[in-house]
Amino acid sequence: MSINWELVWSSLGPLLTGAIFGTIPLALASFSLGLLLALVVALMRLSRNRLVSAVARTYISVIRGTPLLVQLFVIFYGLPSVGITISPWPSAIIAFSLNVGGYAAEVIRAAILSVPKGQWEAGHTIGMSRRQTLVRIILPQAARVSVPPLSNTFISLVKDTSLASLILVTELFRVAQQVAAFSQEFMLLYLEAAVIYWVICLVLASGQSALEKRLDRYVAH
Amino acid sequence: MSPTEPQPSDVPVPDEPLLTVTGLRKSFGHHVVLKSIDLEVRRGEVVTLIGPSGSGKTTVLRCLNGLEVPDAGVAEFAGELTVDFATPVAKKQVLALRDRSAMVFQHYNLFPHKTVLENVIEGPVQVQKRPKADAIQEARDLLARVGLTGKENSYPFELSGGQQQRVGIVRALALRPQLLLFDEPTSALDPELVGEVLAVIKELADEGWTMVVVTHELAFARQVADEVIFMDGGVVVERGHPDTVLRDPREERTRQFVDRLLNPF
Numbered sequence: 301m302s303i304n305w306e307l308v309w310s311s312l313g314p315l316l317t318g319a320i321f322g323t324i325p326l327a328l329a330s331f332s333l334g335l336l337l338a339l340v341v342a343l344m345r346l347s348r349n350r351l352v353s354a355v356a357r358t359y360i361s362v363i364r365g366t367p368l369l370v371q372l373f374v375i376f377y378g379l380p381s382v383g384i385t386i387s388p389w390p391s392a393i394i395a396f397s398l399n400v401g402g403y404a405a406e407v408i409r410a411a412i413l414s415v416p417k418g419q420w421e422a423g424h425t426i427g428m429s430r431r432q433t434l435v436r437i438i439l440p441q442a443a444r445v446s447v448p449p450l451s452n453t454f455i456s457l458v459k460d461t462s463l464a465s466l467i468l469v470t471e472l473f474r475v476a477q478q479v480a481a482f483s484q485e486f487m488l489l490y491l492e493a494a495v496i497y498w499v500i501c502l503v504l505a506s507g508q509s510a511l512e513k514r515l516d517r518y519v520a521h
Numbered sequence: 522m523s524p525t526e527p528q529p530s531d532v533p534v535p536d537e538p539l540l541t542v543t544g545l546r547k548s549f550g551h552h553v554v555l556k557s558i559d560l561e562v563r564r565g566e567v568v569t570l571i572g573p574s575g576s577g578k579t580t581v582l583r584c585l586n587g588l589e590v591p592d593a594g595v596a597e598f599a600g601e602l603t604v605d606f607a608t609p610v611a612k613k614q615v616l617a618l619r620d621r622s623a624m625v626f627q628h629y630n631l632f633p634h635k636t637v638l639e640n641v642i643e644g645p646v647q648v649q650k651r652p653k654a655d656a657i658q659e660a661r662d663l664l665a666r667v668g669l670t671g672k673e674n675s676y677p678f679e680l681s682g683g684q685q686q687r688v689g690i691v692r693a694l695a696l697r698p699q700l701l702l703f704d705e706p707t708s709a710l711d712p713e714l715v716g717e718v719l720a721v722i723k724e725l726a727d728e729g730w731t732m733v734v735v736t737h738e739l740a741f742a743r744q745v746a747d748e749v750i751f752m753d754g755g756v757v758v759e760r761g762h763p764d765t766v767l768r769d770p771r772e773e774r775t776r777q778f779v780d781r782l783l784n785p786f
Contacts, residue, residue: 421588422630426644426696427620436647440634518634520678 311479319496322471327458329393334400341405363402369463371395376467392464407449411442444515451508455501539564539731545594547580554580556755565729569742572752578735582702587619622700623693627708629685631677637688638673644696663691667721683714687721701732739782743767751775
């Protein structure tokens with residue numbers, strides 16, 4: 301098989317545009333919103349109020365128990381039949397945020413529980429409220445523990461954004477499909493897209509290492 | 522740092538009770554940990570609680586600091602704060618009780634993600650809203666007092682156990698409490714580091730700080746305590762002057778306990 305280098309170069313521009321204006325902002329926005337949601341859900345899940353905790357548990361169960369593609373289709377293709385029409389981009393962000401929220405909530409909950417009980421007590425004994433202790437004492441320590449598993453979630457999300465092509469969001473994979481259909485060079489274009497996803501994930505992984513190093517400055521090595 | 526400095530509004534009156542606790546009771550589920558504990562701590566006095574593990578002595582401290590809410594009992598602080606635990610206790614009252622004391626933990630419980638200095642000023646700045654510059658100055662003075670000058674920017678993991686516990690003590694002092702609570706402050710330390718921590722506590726006692734100390738260090742109790750309370754099974758078995766309780770106890774149970782600590786083999 302000879303490689304059509306000319307097509308590789310000429311398609312690189314559109315593919316990168318799809319990554320820079322589609323995949324990356326979609327992943328960033330969904331991850332940020334999803335993380336906020338996850339923190340709220342994790343705290344609800346840890347609440348002593350049984351109803352609050354049950355709501356969080358049900359949410360996590362539904363998100364983890366149904367395919368992401370189905371969630372995406374329900375929001376984009378399903379909701380219009382009950383009178384709610386959401387355009388592709390917001391649909392994608394909603395679906396991905398909800399998804400990250402479900403998975404990351406369990407990570408954050410476990411990380412909060414991994415901080416020794418004595419840290420809560422030390423916060424209380426110097427007069428801090430529960431909220432103050434959570435924000436200033438517990439979460440910074442939980443953050444350190446949760447970086448590796450949350451990085452996994454983030455990297456999965458970057459690749460999962462390719463599903464948004466199925467609800468008409470112009471992102472990396474959709475561009476690849478279009479160019480492939482036009483040029484009939486399927487193998488080439490899909491491999492090229494794969495390489496770009498891989499490069500994005502490599503950058504993320506190195507960011508993870510740097511962040512871990514920074515957060516590890518206060519533990520013994 | 523003199524004991525009057527952290528309590529600027531109160532000139533210590535000798536023999537005036539600072540804390541009076543009556544009928545303190547606490548259960549965890551069906552397990553009764555404290556049956557009915559009475560306790561009086563006078564200003565400037567050092568009270569030590571001794572007893573076998575599970576006797577409830579740590580729970581007494583935790584109740585005084587509001588880390589546990591007792592089922593019943595009345596705590597009265599210097600005649601100006603009374604908390605009756607038999608009635609539903611308002612959160613505000615527990616906080617008021619906690620404000621007046623500071624706890625030093627067996628396992629130090631320093632904040633690992635904060636430097637020594639940050640550990641010490643966290644309470645004064647974040648909770649008591651004192652000016653940061655003042656809090657830092659006071660923290661430096663207190664750290665110098667316990668021999669930790671130069672460690673301000675270290676993280677807890679870089680310190681020995683004895684140094685960490687001295688930071689724990691300074692963190693408590695920086696809150697300017699009226700009462701210091703020590704929960705087995707040397708039990709987690711290597712034997713050769715026990716002395717440096719006890720020396721600091723003794724110095725504070727000599728300066729007139731009021732404190733309740735849960736400890737297994739009988740020699741320390743004998744030297745420093747004004748009163749020794751021996752607890753077993755959630756009740757006070759015997760209390761009195763250290764020379765009496767530790768050398769010539771009235772109760773057989775006290776005698777057995779003291780003997781076992783002095784002659785472990």
